[in-house]
Amino acid sequence: MLVISSKEFRDNQKKYFDLVDQNQQVIVQRGKDKSYVLVPVSEEDRFFLDPKVIKEVKEGIEDYKSGKVIKIKKNELDQLLGL
DSSP states (O other): OEEEEHHHHHHTHHHHHHHHHTTOOEEEEETTTEEEEEOOOOHHHHHHHOHHHHHHHHHHHHHHHTTOOOOOOHHHHHHHHTO
């Protein structure tokens, strides 16, 4: 694990991004009370960061909690999916 200052990060961004790409954990310290971890973001991660997707997932969870679901058996699901 590598802890660096925000100034060090600004001055050498490529170096630290390359380290993260090599699975090195890099933490950027900003002032006394704030720290940030650098992590790569995949295409899949971007999908789940989409506000529309987050909203739809939350709505689905609420539907499930309130019983607004249709329960089907595995064989019925297979039929619906054409498996």
